[in-house]
Amino acid sequence: MRDFMHISPRIEATGLRIGRNGASLLNVAHLVLDGPGPTLILGPNGAGKSLLLRCLHGLIVPDEGRITMEGVPLSTTHRARQAMVFQKPVLLRRSVMANLTYVLRRQGLGWRARRLRAVQLLEEGGLAAKARQSAQSLSGGEAQRLAILRALAIEPEILFLDEPTSALDPSATQAIEGLILAAARRGTRIVMVTHDIGQARRLGADIVLMNGGQVAEQARVGTFFTDPQSAAARRYLAGALVI
Amino acid sequence: MQDFSQEFMSAIGLILSGDSDLWEIVLLSLRVSLLAVVIAALIGMPLGAALAVARFPGRRAVVILLNALMGLPPVVVGLLVYLCLSRSGPLGVLQLLYTPTAMIIAQVVLVTPIITALTRQTIETLDAEYAEQLRSLGISRLASVPTLLWDARLALLTAFLAGFGRAIAEVGAVIMVGGNINHVTRVMTTTIALETSKGNLALALALGAILIFIAVTVTAVVSLLAPQERASEMRHA
Numbered sequence A: 001m002r003d004f005m006h007i008s009p010r011i012e013a014t015g016l017r018i019g020r021n022g023a024s025l026l027n028v029a030h031l032v033l034d035g036p037g038p039t040l041i042l043g044p045n046g047a048g049k050s051l052l053l054r055c056l057h058g059l060i061v062p063d064e065g066r067i068t069m070e071g072v073p074l075s076t077t078h079r080a081r082q083a084m085v086f087q088k089p090v091l092l093r094r095s096v097m098a099n100l101t102y103v104l105r106r107q108g109l110g111w112r113a114r115r116l117r118a119v120q121l122l123e124e125g126g127l128a129a130k131a132r133q134s135a136q137s138l139s140g141g142e143a144q145r146l147a148i149l150r151a152l153a154i155e156p157e158i159l160f161l162d163e164p165t166s167a168l169d170p171s172a173t174q175a176i177e178g179l180i181l182a183a184a185r186r187g188t189r190i191v192m193v194t195h196d197i198g199q200a201r202r203l204g205a206d207i208v209l210m211n212g213g214q215v216a217e218q219a220r221v222g223t224f225f226t227d228p229q230s231a232a233a234r235r236y237l238a239g240a241l242v243i
Numbered sequence B: 001m002q003d004f005s006q007e008f009m010s011a012i013g014l015i016l017s018g019d020s021d022l023w024e025i026v027l028l029s030l031r032v033s034l035l036a037v038v039i040a041a042l043i044g045m046p047l048g049a050a051l052a053v054a055r056f057p058g059r060r061a062v063v064i065l066l067n068a069l070m071g072l073p074p075v076v077v078g079l080l081v082y083l084c085l086s087r088s089g090p091l092g093v094l095q096l097l098y099t100p101t102a103m104i105i106a107q108v109v110l111v112t113p114i115i116t117a118l119t120r121q122t123i124e125t126l127d128a129e130y131a132e133q134l135r136s137l138g139i140s141r142l143a144s145v146p147t148l149l150w151d152a153r154l155a156l157l158t159a160f161l162a163g164f165g166r167a168i169a170e171v172g173a174v175i176m177v178g179g180n181i182n183h184v185t186r187v188m189t190t191t192i193a194l195e196t197s198k199g200n201l202a203l204a205l206a207l208g209a210i211l212i213f214i215a216v217t218v219t220a221v222v223s224l225l226a227p228q229e230r231a232s233e234m235r236h237a
């Protein structure tokens, strides 16, 4: 199979719980993201996938539980080494180019280096012709692509992606999947939510199925699709849980 | 009625002839109000933005107080600044009463709450959109203020011009602390008030016309700048 390096940082979550108004939104006893290659998170709407990603990235503090990265409890310094693409992309009210140079500047790149790198990224993402346009005027798919490019620009050690290709056309999806795999090969840990089973098969090394706020199953990609162990996974694959 | 049309003609004459007294008053008004609004913006914009992103106990009360201060009665501001600057006041030694500086101070006090409150509103709305993304980029709440201010710059320019409009049209406070001294502290609004009461309508009308012209220009600039991004927007049916 694809050759992924074993240098991606290890993430471990124990006893994560989030509740609101008596309802349990997230309840993850134990989750370890350690193996090589991307982790793809599947699950029906409202299963808690976005919530889990926000927790792992440290954007929300769970009511209970503990998250470590390389054995060290999550802190703000970790977040600087991570990036996240949100389900609804948030772009700065600046030009397409400026959205990239903004984060590159925080990486400590000089003015010229920033522009060169931004142009390179825009070419890879098929947005070079839009560089000077306002980011607010991009189409839904273009905005999503820019958000992904911006996350890649950070060259994070961990990259969280929440349905990053949900609005992309087939060829853009292919291009973005290529960029994500390239990052994974360079050692970035990819943690990605998707509703696209084909995509999970293509990219996933490790599959996590969420259901009702819990991790219903975690398995290597081959096992998950050929021999699902949990009833939830079998139902999900049969399409029974998809609303 | 005959008198009035004559006054109109001499008002136009005053403007067109470049009457030095008239333009001295106009220039002083612009200088005082521009300086006041610049100072108010330098204080109010960072303050308003910080208030928008900061979370502390009593924040709601501060926001309510600030919104109330927007409607601060100018005469009260005039009175307070007068008390501060008067000979026996805390700043009396500076001998600023009845100088242009005193008028600038009064206008700063009047306009700063307006700019602060408008900035707070604008930045809070933008922050609701940006907060999580900036946090993801490892930018702390307070460190996100420059980004928010820059990305809200068009709306903030509107706040700036609103403050300028308020400053230049203000009479009560500046007449109390400026005194309307000929060639020293006469601005457009105070001169209009004085000359009208003296029956010298020509000068009052000329200044009134210029004041309206400035107000229209400011408003036009705001509406010309704001929809910059809309240039490429589609037409709606």
Ligand SMILES: Nc1ncnc2c1ncn2[C@@H]1O[C@H](COP(=O)(O)OP(=O)(O)OP(=O)(O)O)[C@@H](O)[C@H]1O
Pocket (backbone or CB within 6 Å): A020, A025, A043, A044, A045, A046, A047, A048, A049, A050, A051, A052, A087
């Ligand atoms: N701030 C909140 N307050 C209350 N409920 C919330 C909050 N955030 C999320 N939830 C609830 O938690 C559940 C999980 O939300 P989450 O966004 O993680 O779902 P998801 O698995 O990402 O779904 P989707 O596939 O639709 O994106 C949902 O039922 C949602 O309504």
Ligand SMILES: [Mg+2]
Pocket (backbone or CB within 6 Å): A049, A050, A051, A087, A162
């Ligand atoms: Mg989601």
